[in-house]
Amino acid sequence: MNADNPVVLEMRGIVKRFPGVVALDNVGFDVRRGEVHALLGENGAGKSTLMKILAGVYEADAGEIIFKGRRVSYHTPKQAQVAGITTIHQELNQIPLLTVTENIYLGSEITRGPLVHWRAMHKGARALLERLHLDVDPRVLVGSLGVGQQQMVEVAKALHHRSDIIIMDEPTAALSLREIDDLFAIIRDLRAAGVAIVYISHHLNEAFEIADRLTILRDGRHIATRAAADLTMDELIRLMVGRRLDEQFPKETAPRGRELLRVEGLTQGDRLRNISFSVHAGEVLGIAGLVGAGRTELLRAIFGADPIDAGAVYVDGGRAPIRSPRDAIRHGIVLLPEDRKQQGLIMGMAVRENVTLAVLRTLTRGPLIDRRRERALVGQYIQRIQIKVADPENLVSSLSGGNQQKIVLSKWMATAPRILLFDEPTRGIDVGAKVEIYRLINQFVANGGAVVMVSSELPEVIGMSDRIMVIHEGTVTGFVGRAEATQETLLEYATGHRKDEGHP
Amino acid sequence: MERTAATSPSTGARSMRSIGRFLSNTGPLLVLLFMLAVLWTLSEAFRSPTSLMLLGLEAAAIGIVAAGQTYVILTGGIDLSVEAMVSFAGVIAAILIAGTNVAGGQIANGIPSYLAILIALSAGALIGAFQGVLITGLNMNPLIVTLGMRSILLGVSLVITNGAGINIQKDEFLSFMTQVIRIGEDGAIRVPMVLIIAVIIYFISWVVLRHTRFGRYTYAIGGNETSARLSGISVNLVKIRIYAISGLLAAVGGVLVMSRLVSGAYQNGTNMTLMSVAAVVIGGTALTGGKGGIWGTLVGVFIIRVVEQGMVYLSVPSNAKEIVLGVIIVLAVALDVLRRGDIPWLRMRRRAA
Numbered sequence: 001m002n003a004d005n006p007v008v009l010e011m012r013g014i015v016k017r018f019p020g021v022v023a024l025d026n027v028g029f030d031v032r033r034g035e036v037h038a039l040l041g042e043n044g045a046g047k048s049t050l051m052k053i054l055a056g057v058y059e060a061d062a063g064e065i066i067f068k069g070r071r072v073s074y075h076t077p078k079q080a081q082v083a084g085i086t087t088i089h090q091e092l093n094q095i096p097l098l099t100v101t102e103n104i105y106l107g108s109e110i111t112r113g114p115l116v117h118w119r120a121m122h123k124g125a126r127a128l129l130e131r132l133h134l135d136v137d138p139r140v141l142v143g144s145l146g147v148g149q150q151q152m153v154e155v156a157k158a159l160h161h162r163s164d165i166i167i168m169d170e171p172t173a174a175l176s177l178r179e180i181d182d183l184f185a186i187i188r189d190l191r192a193a194g195v196a197i198v199y200i201s202h203h204l205n206e207a208f209e210i211a212d213r214l215t216i217l218r219d220g221r222h223i224a225t226r227a228a229a230d231l232t233m234d235e236l237i238r239l240m241v242g243r244r245l246d247e248q249f250p251k252e253t254a255p256r257g258r259e260l261l262r263v264e265g266l267t268q269g270d271r272l273r274n275i276s277f278s279v280h281a282g283e284v285l286g287i288a289g290l291v292g293a294g295r296t297e298l299l300r301a302i303f304g305a306d307p308i309d310a311g312a313v314y315v316d317g318g319r320a321p322i323r324s325p326r327d328a329i330r331h332g333i334v335l336l337p338e339d340r341k342q343q344g345l346i347m348g349m350a351v352r353e354n355v356t357l358a359v360l361r362t363l364t365r366g367p368l369i370d371r372r373r374e375r376a377l378v379g380q381y382i383q384r385i386q387i388k389v390a391d392p393e394n395l396v397s398s399l400s401g402g403n404q405q406k407i408v409l410s411k412w413m414a415t416a417p418r419i420l421l422f423d424e425p426t427r428g429i430d431v432g433a434k435v436e437i438y439r440l441i442n443q444f445v446a447n448g449g450a451v452v453m454v455s456s457e458l459p460e461v462i463g464m465s466d467r468i469m470v471i472h473e474g475t476v477t478g479f480v481g482r483a484e485a486t487q488e489t490l491l492e493y494a495t496g497h498r499k500d501e502g503h504p
Numbered sequence: 505m506e507r508t509a510a511t512s513p514s515t516g517a518r519s520m521r522s523i524g525r526f527l528s529n530t531g532p533l534l535v536l537l538f539m540l541a542v543l544w545t546l547s548e549a550f551r552s553p554t555s556l557m558l559l560g561l562e563a564a565a566i567g568i569v570a571a572g573q574t575y576v577i578l579t580g581g582i583d584l585s586v587e588a589m590v591s592f593a594g595v596i597a598a599i600l601i602a603g604t605n606v607a608g609g610q611i612a613n614g615i616p617s618y619l620a621i622l623i624a625l626s627a628g629a630l631i632g633a634f635q636g637v638l639i640t641g642l643n644m645n646p647l648i649v650t651l652g653m654r655s656i657l658l659g660v661s662l663v664i665t666n667g668a669g670i671n672i673q674k675d676e677f678l679s680f681m682t683q684v685i686r687i688g689e690d691g692a693i694r695v696p697m698v699l700i701i702a703v704i705i706y707f708i709s710w711v712v713l714r715h716t717r718f719g720r721y722t723y724a725i726g727g728n729e730t731s732a733r734l735s736g737i738s739v740n741l742v743k744i745r746i747y748a749i750s751g752l753l754a755a756v757g758g759v760l761v762m763s764r765l766v767s768g769a770y771q772n773g774t775n776m777t778l779m780s781v782a783a784v785v786i787g788g789t790a791l792t793g794g795k796g797g798i799w800g801t802l803v804g805v806f807i808i809r810v811v812e813q814g815m816v817y818l819s820v821p822s823n824a825k826e827i828v829l830g831v832i833i834v835l836a837v838a839l840d841v842l843r844r845g846d847i848p849w850l851r852m853r854r855r856a857a
Contacts, residue, residue: 263670329736343734346727348794357735368715
């Protein structure tokens with residue numbers, strides 16, 4: 001890359017607030033033509049929010065965007081794409097039941113009179129795929145392609161729109177090593193053709209390998225922008241984290257008690273294959289793995305949210321037949337889902353109603369709910385879990401992510417559970433609230449509970465677990481103790497490059 | 505800076521939402537009071553005790569049907585079978601009371617009316633529950649299930665009556681149920697028994713929806729079914745009961761219509777599905793579920809009745825009735841959208857401006 005390339009995009013003084021959180025505080029950032037610019041930072045640092053503002057998903061509360069020399073503001077992703085800014089998301093947003101051609105040309109079909117000009121579109125699609133060295137028939141359904149190929153189709157779509165900037169949000173999360181190499185080759189081609197790439201990733205090695213410059217965000221603030229050549233890995237980590245690991249993860253080890261939960265031979269189609277493990281009182285078992293490895297599916301299967309094909313769950317040494325979340329709750333197992341808003345909370349209901357949802361049974365007098373007792377219970381949890389809410393009658397939708405997570409936690413704590421299945425405990429939560437969630441986990445295991453924690457954040461898994469189980473494509477590849485766990489070891493297991501034999 | 509992305513989180517949309525919220529809380533009631541005031545001033549006929557009694561009488565049956573519909577819509581479902589259930593329950597009760605399915609003179613050779621009514625109501629609840637089983641157990645779309653059941657029930661009513669009304673004679677129980685109670689000097693205020701029944705049903709529904717576990721679950725399912733299930737609520741059981749309640753209350757409405765007309769016929773429920781859904785929506789319950797309440801529906805029912813009756817008194821040609829009702833229904837749904845403050849193109853324009 002040539003450092004003299006003209007700046008194609010500049011964002012200045014961007015501010016974005018969400019209820020209870022300042023997601024972006026006066027953040028600036030620029031991208032040059034033919035540059036790969038990595039955007040780095042921890043979860044909640046504001047990377048995705050910044051890119052969503054650029055792509056017209058969110059609106060900034062303050063600040064300006066200058067694209068190709070003009071001030072712009074997009075209100076929909078479509079407007080941004082037409083203008084030349086394409087985002088390739090972590091979750092691919094293509095329509096699996098349409099063909100490659102149809103997906104590429106979606107919304108910009110070539111027509112001849114009132115009819116769609118299929119021949120021209122297939123030809124165009126084929127040309128785009130060839131440019132990407134992708135050997136795929138444009139007439140096949142996108143749903144039949146692998147994740148890596150689907151991603152390439154998105155890149156083809158971006159090329160079709162002659163994008164000046166392609167934003168890639170965690171593009172390698174679901175790719176194999178081979179596919180990652182292919183992707184990088186294409187990124188280099190695009191760069192040579194003058195396209196600017198904004199590359200968001202958690203994988204620092206990748207960022208170093210592919211990026212020309214790196215911008216680091218932390219807690220919604222711009223920390224630094226450096227040329228990749230001028231930065232060392234140590235320095236980068238220091239910039240990203242800004243504090244020592246033990247401050248970030250206030251892990252306290254609790255005495256290990258008897259076995260509380262044992263899972264044997266759990267199998268569910270191709271997603272989960274013969275998974276066995278156990279967790280003891282006072283223990284946090286971390287589960288690591290790549291996106292799509294079956295982490296969330298495993299928790300849901302244990303909780304009875306999805307049916308299983310084989311396997312058994314034992315609680316306290318006894319067989320626990322769990323066919324529904326209700327059964328699980330009765331056995332003292334609860335699930336804090338990854339997607340709180342869609343699966344953990346009822347956004348249109350008050351804090352009070354959400355907190356007591358799972359224990360209404362115990363709050364009735366005759367057929368009626370005893371409001372006095374209900375309010376007392378809610379007040380007690382607001383204090384104990386330290387939920388910041390002015391009035392328990394407020395809707396949960398008005399709270400910040402951290403407080404919403406605490407509401408889900410309160411709902412379950414009221415059922416006096418012994419086993420927490422915790423899926424992405426701190427996703428979308430700001431740094432201060434994260435530490436509070438960690439302390440609540442500490443407290444729970446100190447009181448004799450057991451936690452099974454899934455997280456995409458390897459530092460979080462390493463920082464908070466007593467033991468880590470790694471899964472790859474639905475099978476357990478290894479167990480790693482807290483002392484031996486490093487990001488590199490976990491990644492080797494998670495990518496299937498290392499596998500211990502003979503697990504229970 | 506005015507052309508940057510820096511417009512604050514559109515105050516326009518927020519004020520639109522708060523106006524919407526105000527409207528949804530008190531709006532329907534204000535509209536109803538306004539309409540009553542206008543009609544009271546303009547029409548002398550409307551001021552007569554008979555006309556006011558009629559208003560209550562006409563509102564009762566549809567009101568009970570709409571109460572059932574409220575439960576269903578609160579869970580995010582819909583019950584299109586209610587009008588057919590009104591007819592079906594009336595026909596069943598009439599046949600049992602008359603002791604024959606042949607249309608004819610005033611006969612009453614069958615079983616006592618309270619027994620016949622009990623059977624008709626049980627049938628309503630059971631058929632409703634069956635719909636609930638199909639919707640939850642087989643994961644079928646409520647729109648299709650209840651639309652299909654509507655056809656089946658109308659068809660059965662038509663076949664067993666041969667398309668004619670089955671006439672009955674009132675016994676003591678039916679006379680009691682259909683009486684008009686006179687209160688005050690000279691019985692100036694006349695309250696139909698059926699209106700009292702309707703109000704009791706509304707009160708019970710309010711207690712059930714707002715003060716019982718079942719009611720809380722109803723709102724929770726409408727608010728977010730996935731979260732509700734993952735919180736340990738037996739969503740399917742609650743929904744089956746919801747459809748049973750809707751079937752039961754539609755059958756109650758059907759029996760009342762039949763007693764008033766002293767005839768059970770397959771046309772008895774005509775239009776009641778549309779009216780009940782309209783009443784629920786006008787009353788401020790969101791079609792997406794989880795928000796709203798039973799008292800709003802009662803207000804919605806009265807708004808519809810006042811419009812219908814008002815048009816008679818104001819000499820609007822009766823043929824135009826359908827048009828006015830249609831407009832009101834569409835307006836009510838527009839209000840539902842406005843309430844959520846969620847009109848994409850409008851939001852976009854505000855931002856672009």
